[in-house]
Amino acid sequence: MVATKRIKTYIRGLDEHLQGGIPQSHTVLIAGKPGTMKSSVAYNILYHNAKNEDRSGVYVTLEQSRESVLDSMAGLGMPVNGLDDKLSVLDLAMIRKKLKDLSDQSWMEVFKMYVNNLKGSMDTGILVLDSLPVLEVMAKFEDPRDDLFRFFEWLRDLNITAFLIAEMDQDKMKFCEHGEDFLSDGIMHLDLRRDDRVVNLFLSIVKMRKTKHKRGYFPLIFDEGGFEVVTH
Numbered sequence: 001m002v003a004t005k006r007i008k009t010y011i012r013g014l015d016e017h018l019q020g021g022i023p024q025s026h027t028v029l030i031a032g033k034p035g036t037m038k039s040s041v042a043y044n045i046l047y048h049n050a051k052n053e054d055r056s057g058v059y060v061t062l063e064q065s066r067e068s069v070l071d072s073m074a075g076l077g078m079p080v081n082g083l084d085d086k087l088s089v090l091d092l093a094m095i096r097k098k099l100k101d102l103s104d105q106s107w108m109e110v111f112k113m114y115v116n117n118l119k120g121s122m123d124t125g126i127l128v129l130d131s132l133p134v135l136e137v138m139a140k141f142e143d144p145r146d147d148l149f150r151f152f153e154w155l156r157d158l159n160i161t162a163f164l165i166a167e168m169d170q171d172k173m174k175f176c177e178h179g180e181d182f183l184s185d186g187i188m189h190l191d192l193r194r195d196d197r198v199v200n201l202f203l204s205i206v207k208m209r210k211t212k213h214k215r216g217y218f219p220l221i222f223d224e225g226g227f228e229v230v231t232h
């Protein structure tokens with residue numbers, strides 16, 4: 001059997017726990033309620049892969065502007081300076097501008113064209129989509145289950161490792177609305193838990209195809225050294 005190639009998350013403690021990382025070409029949901037550091041965790045993967053592995057990545061932000069994402073990430077010690085040729089951050093304004101020139105095409109077609117172009121020009125290895133529910137709204141999915149099935153198929157054919165951010169409602173345990181959890185190859189769940197007055201962040205690998213892993217919730221810590229999970 002050929003060993004599965006893996007993409008490191010660069011979250012200390014997690015890669016060892018995942019037999020080295022996330023299988024290449026997997027589509028992984030990063031699910032969590034507001035403020036659980038979903039965007040930061042996803043960007044962390046892109047950033048360190050660009051910096052240490054020379055692997056190109058694209059971060060598509062439909063929620064925040066490109067400047068806002070880059071500012072927050074620089075604040076977390078992950079400045080894009082010097083990595084511009086490896087790490088692209090696209091926002092809605094950029095895609096909208098393109099849409100004006102291509103007004104006969106649907107939003108989804110323009111989005112796919114953008115990603116295809118980047119994939120071709122930079123041999124992009126990782127795609128982050130922040131977030132999947134916003135894409136569903138923008139693309140005006142009529143039959144979400146069917147449209148999502150096609151979208152996941154498109155990602156698979158692209159042969160890209162994709163991280164899709166899924167926003168969870170404050171009061172629910174559901175990762176998503178339309179079966180995205182079944183379609184995805186992996187689910188990373190970020191959860192804030194309150195213990196008296198202290199609120200801590202936890203990470204769990206809910207599923208990861210082709211990977212032996214434990215199912216617990218591990219404390220996720222962020223400091224100058226980056227992200228770390230405590231698995232023992």
Ligand SMILES: Nc1ncnc2c1ncn2[C@@H]1O[C@H](COP(=O)(O)OP(=O)(O)OP(=O)(O)O)[C@@H](O)[C@H]1O
Pocket residue numbers: 032033034035036037038039040041076222223
């Ligand atoms: N240095 C830090 N250490 C720990 N937590 C931080 C630090 N800087 C920011 N945060 C927390 O992370 C949150 C933002 O992280 P991020 O934007 O990645 O979360 P998110 O889950 O994507 O949020 P949203 O639901 O708004 O999209 C901030 O609201 C803050 O609570």
Ligand SMILES: [Mg+2]
Pocket residue numbers: 038039040130
């Ligand atoms: Mg976010």
